[in-house]
Amino acid sequence: MSITRVDDRLSQLSQTLWRQRAQVEVLLYRLEVQQLVLASGRSRWIDMSSRDVEDAIDDLRTEELLRAAHVAAVAPALGCAPESSLSELADAAGEPWAQILREHQATFLTLIGNIEAVSRDNRDLLARGLNDTRAFVSRLADTPQVDGYSNEGAGTRAITRPTLVDWDV
Numbered sequence: 001m002s003i004t005r006v007d008d009r010l011s012q013l014s015q016t017l018w019r020q021r022a023q024v025e026v027l028l029y030r031l032e033v034q035q036l037v038l039a040s041g042r043s044r045w046i047d048m049s050s051r052d053v054e055d056a057i058d059d060l061r062t063e064e065l066l067r068a069a070h071v072a073a074v075a076p077a078l079g080c081a082p083e084s085s086l087s088e089l090a091d092a093a094g095e096p097w098a099q100i101l102r103e104h105q106a107t108f109l110t111l112i113g114n115i116e117a118v119s120r121d122n123r124d125l126l127a128r129g130l131n132d133t134r135a136f137v138s139r140l141a142d143t144p145q146v147d148g149y150s151n152e153g154a155g156t157r158a159i160t161r162p163t164l165v166d167w168d169v
Contacts, residue, residue, distance in 0.1 A: 009074035010097045016070050017086075017104040020063045024111045027056040031118040038125040 034049035071089065072082035078092035086108075090101035 006074065006077045007097075009070065009077065010093060010100075013067070013070040013074055013089075014097075014100055014104070016063065016067050017101075020060065020067055021104065021107055021111070023056065023060050023063055024108065024115070027053065027060060028111060028115050028118065030056050031115060031122060035118055035122050035125065038122060038129065041129075043129075 030049070030052045034046075034053055037045045037049045068083070071084060075082050075084045075089065078084075078089060080088050080092050084092075086101050086105040090098045090105070093101060
């Protein structure tokens with residue numbers, strides 16, 4: 001394969017990597033927004049922030065397929081396996097492509113580290129919220145007397161454990 005053709009394929013790969021980097025940054029942003037929602041206790045937005053994160057992950061999966069196709073197209077011309085890593089491609093590419101691919105790789109590693117940290121914090125916030133909710137419901141269930149209304153609408157003093165929903169019609 002000619003040098004010009006290899007350069008064209010490496011250029012296409014680099015363009016895909018730039019798009020992928022932008023999408024990883026969008027994912028990190030959406031995870032941080034989710035973290036703010038979780039930390040604020042505004043449960044109204046948790047579902048929406050979760051959908052935003054899932055959408056960003058779906059977009060990344062699509063771009064990952066394109067990246068894999070570009071790698072498979074250029075790798076054999078560099079003497080590498082079609083599923084080679086960026087590091088392996090950089091080792092085989094020569095300059096200036098080696099430096100460009102290494103910069104992409106370094107940025108991805110930093111972004112992925114940030115995503116892992118924010119994801120871990122979000123899981124902790126979700127677990128704490130779930131535990132707080134369970135404790136609240138448990139306290140309600142353990143209260144022996146609660147003022148409330150009967151299914152006829154009359155005020156009563158409950159003798160049994162309270163229920164959150166009156167199923168009697």
